[in-house]
Amino acid sequence: xxxxxxxxxxxxxxxxxxxxxxxxxxxxxxxxxxxxxxxxxxxxxxxxxxxxxxxxxxxxxxxxxxxxxxxxxxxxxxxxxxxxxxxxxxxxxxxxxxxxxxxxxxxxxxxxxxxxxxxxxxxxxxxxxxxxxxxxxxxxxxxxxxxxxxxxxxxxxxxxxxxxxxxxxxxxxxxxxxxxxxxxxxxxxxxxxxxxxxxxxxxxxxxxxxxxxxxxxxxxxxxxxxxxxxxxxxxxxxxxxxxxxxxxxxxxxxxxxxxxxxxxxxxxxxxxxxxx
Numbered sequence: 001x002x003x004x005x006x007x008x009x010x011x012x013x014x015x016x017x018x019x020x021x022x023x024x025x026x027x028x029x030x031x032x033x034x035x036x037x038x039x040x041x042x043x044x045x046x047x048x049x050x051x052x053x054x055x056x057x058x059x060x061x062x063x064x065x066x067x068x069x070x071x072x073x074x075x076x077x078x079x080x081x082x083x084x085x086x087x088x089x090x091x092x093x094x095x096x097x098x099x100x101x102x103x104x105x106x107x108x109x110x111x112x113x114x115x116x117x118x119x120x121x122x123x124x125x126x127x128x129x130x131x132x133x134x135x136x137x138x139x140x141x142x143x144x145x146x147x148x149x150x151x152x153x154x155x156x157x158x159x160x161x162x163x164x165x166x167x168x169x170x171x172x173x174x175x176x177x178x179x180x181x182x183x184x185x186x187x188x189x190x191x192x193x194x195x196x197x198x199x200x201x202x203x204x205x206x207x208x209x210x211x212x213x214x215x216x217x218x219x220x221x222x223x224x225x226x227x228x229x230x231x232x233x234x235x236x237x238x239x240x241x242x243x244x245x246x247x248x249x250x251x252x253x254x255x256x257x258x259x260x261x262x263x264x265x266x267x268x269x270x271x272x273x274x275x276x
Contacts, residue, residue, distance in 0.1 A: 011262020017255025021248065025071040034062035036069045037220045045238045055240045057230065063244050069222040070245065073134065074252070077216070078203030080138045082196055085145020090192065092146070093153025094184060097161060098176040108154070111147035119144040119206045123215045134217040137210045141203050152195050156188040190267035194260050201256035208249050224249055 028036075033053070040060035048055040054063035096107040117125075123140035130136055157180070160166055169179050210216035211225030219226070224245040231241030 008262045008266055010258040011266060014255045014258030014260070014262055017251055018259055021071045021252050021255070022075060024068045025075050028065075028068035028072050032062075032065035032068050034065045036061070036065045036222055045234070047238070048240055054244050055238070057227075057241055058234055058238070063227075063240065066222045066227060067224075067244055067248055070224040070227060071248065071252075073211075073217050073221055073223050074204050074207050074225075074249075077134055077138050077141070077207040078200050081141035081203045081206075082145055082199045084138070084142025085149045085199060086192065086196060088142075089146040089149025090153045090185075093150040093155075094157055094180040096150070096154045097157035097184070098180050104154075107150065111150050114143065114147040117144075120209065120213075120215075123210050127215050132215045132218055134221065137207055137216040140210070141206045144206075145199050145203070148199060149192070149195065152191060153188065156191050157184045160184050160187055190263075193267065194264045197256050197260035197263060201253040201260070204249065204252055204256070208245075 038061065040056070042060065043051070043056050044058055044060040046052050046056040046060075048063075052062050052064065054067065056062055057066070092107050092111075096104040119141045122143050123137060126136045126140055127133075160183075166179060166183060169183055174182070207216055207223070208225035208228070211223040212229045214226075214229070216225055217223040227245040228242060228249075231238070231245070235242050
C-alpha cells in the first residue's frame with residue numbers, strides 16, 4: 001500500500017494518455033485501418049461499430065483512420081511550435097537575466113509587444129500574406145510561445161544570479177554567457193520541461209482552433225480541428241462526428257496537463273521530500 005501511495009498517479013495517467021495518442025500518430029505514418037482520404041459515399045455516416053470502429057463521416061471516410069492521422073498533424077504542429085518557443089525564448093531569457101539594463105529592458109518590452117498578439121491574430125496576419133497552412137500555424141503558435149519561455153527563463157534565472165555558487169563561478173573568472181549555459185540553465189531545466197508540457201497542450205488546442213476556422217492544416221491533410229468544423233452541421237444526425245475528435249482533444253490535453261503536474265512533483269526536490 002505504501003508503494004501505491006507513493007506512485008505519482010498524475011504522471012502515470014498523463015504518460016499513458018499521451019502514449020496512446022502518440023502511438024496512434026506514429027502508427028498512422030505506416031498504417032491506418034482505411035485510406036484516410038478515400039471516400040465511400042455508400043458508407044457515409046455509419047455509426048460506430050457498424051463495420052467501422054468509430055463510424056464514418058459525411059463522405060464515408062473512416063473516423064478512426066482520420067483520428068490517427070489527425071493526431072500526427074496536431075502533435076507535430078505542437079512539438080514544432082513549442083520547439084520554436086524554447087529555442088528562441090530560452091536564450092533571450094538567459095540573456096536578459098545575465099545583462100540587466102538596456103538589453104534586459106529591450107527584450108522584456110519586445111515580449112510585452114508579442115503578448116499583445118494572440119496566436120489566432122498572428123495566424124490571421126500570416127495567412128493574409130502567405131495563405132493558410134500547417135506551416136503558418138506552426139509559425140504563429142511558435143511566435144506566441146517565445147515570450148512565454150523568455151519570461152519564465154528570465155524570472156527563474158534572476159533568482160539564481162545572487163546564489164553563492166554563481167558568485168563563486170564569477171570569482172573564478174567565468175563570463176556571464178558561460179555561467180548561463182553551465183550553471184543557470186541546468187538548474188532551471190526542470191521548470192522548462194514542465195512549462196514545455198503545458199505549452200504543448202496549449203499548442204494542440206491552438207492548432208485545433210486554427211484548423212477549425214480554416215487557418216491551419218488544409219485538405220486533404222486530416223486535422224482534429226477541421227473534423228470538428230465539418231461536424232457542426234451534422235451533430236444532430238451523427239453526434240459521433242463531433243464526439244470522436246472532441247474527446248481526442250480533451251484526453252490529449254488532459255494527459256499533457258497531468259504529465260506536467262506529475263513532472264513538476266517528480267522534479268521538485270521539496271515536493272519529493274514531502275511525499276516521503
